[in-house]
Amino acid sequence: MDKRIALEAFAALSQETRLDVLRLLIRAGGEGMLAGDIAVALDVRQNTMSTNLAVLHRAGLVRNERQGRAVRYFADMAGLRSLLSFLMEDCCGGAPDLCRPVLDALVCDC
Amino acid sequence: MDKRIALEAFAALSQETRLDVLRLLIRAGGEGMLAGDIAVALDVRQNTMSTNLAVLHRAGLVRNERQGRAVRYFADMAGLRSLLSFLMEDCCGGAPDLCRPVLDALVCDC
DNA sequence: CATTTATATCTAGTATTCTTGATATATGGA
DNA sequence: TCCATATATCAAGAATACTAGATATAAATG
Incomplete structure (x- = not known):
């Protein structure tokens, strides 16, 4: 992942409405x-929401599909994955014991 | 995790120097x-770095320890974990199949 | 205690971002 | 084609954040 995109993604998530949107879409799942x-x-x-959705989209955090005259938005899990991987890069090489608990917390058993 | 802290953390990471700092500290590990x-x-x-370190500290992303007249900074892995958990909350409940690849990518085998 | 080293705080100018009213575009239906 | 619905874009004022010079605090050393 490009650092520029990572910065855009974190900036996108630093605004309450946009953070709420992504969490909502993560909960909404594939629908x-x-x-x-x-x-x-x-x-x-x-219009505020439209602007914020565009910010999330540019940041690679959401996808969308036109559906008739509406537009359906989804959390972009692949984008999220690459963002988090970028952040944690070389974590294990430097400190396996510190790194492990962080990563374990993200492994849900579903 | 409080949403306010999560927003502070993402805002902290939306600035290039601070993102670089956290990634540097993650690579530096326990030292x-x-x-x-x-x-x-x-x-x-x-002074710019000091300000940025303070921002990361307030956001729960780094810890520090005074060491003589210097101050040693560490990535706060617990803070990072709770931030990412907050973001992914209810991911599995809503969409296990989308959620899994994201989480798997973060499981390093070290 | 004066000095040096390491880091933190304050302040102000500059730049960026957020929101919103107004308006434009896109799709579907009569 | 005309109208209604759904979403996107534009522009400008208000708010927030960033940087860096100046300065303060904290710890070690002579």
């Missing part, structure tokens, strides 16, 4: 959510 | 690095 429904769910105005 | 050495390694002025 995703329509842009309008996201705006309603989080009580944010339409 | 950490002295504040001054971090500044030299990344070619950033002393």
Whole structure:
């Protein structure tokens, strides 16, 4: 992953509405959510939400699919994975014992 | 984890110098690095680096220990873990199949 | 206790980002 | 084609963040 994209991704997540959106979409899973429904769910105005969705999209954190005249958004798990991998790069090489608990916490047993 | 802290952490990581610092400290592992050495390694002025280290510290991403008249900084792996857990919360409940690859990528075999 | 070294804080100018009203684009239906 | 619905873009004022010079604090040393 390019550092520039990583910075964009973290900047995207540093804003409350956008963090809420990504967590909402992560919970929504493969079904995703329509842009309008996201705006309603989080009580944010339409154009503000559209701007924020665009920021998340540019940062590689969400995908979307047009569906009729609506647009369905999904958390981009591949993008998220590469972001987290970029952050943890060389963690194990330097300190396996410190690294392990961090990574273990992310292994859910589903 | 409190959402406010999560937002602070992502904001901290959205700035190039601070992202570089955390990745440097993650690679440095348990030995950490002295504040001054971090500044030299990344070619950033002393006071700017001090400010940025303070931001990372407030965000729960680094720890420090005074060592004589220097201060040694470490990546705060526990803080990082809780941040990532906060982000991925309920991922499995909603979509195990999408969630798994993300988490697997973070499991290093060291 | 004066000096040196290492780090932290304060302040102000500059730059970036956020929100929102207004408006544009895109799709579907009558 | 005309209208309604869904989303995106534009522009500008307000708020926030970044950097760096100056200076303060903290610890070691002579």
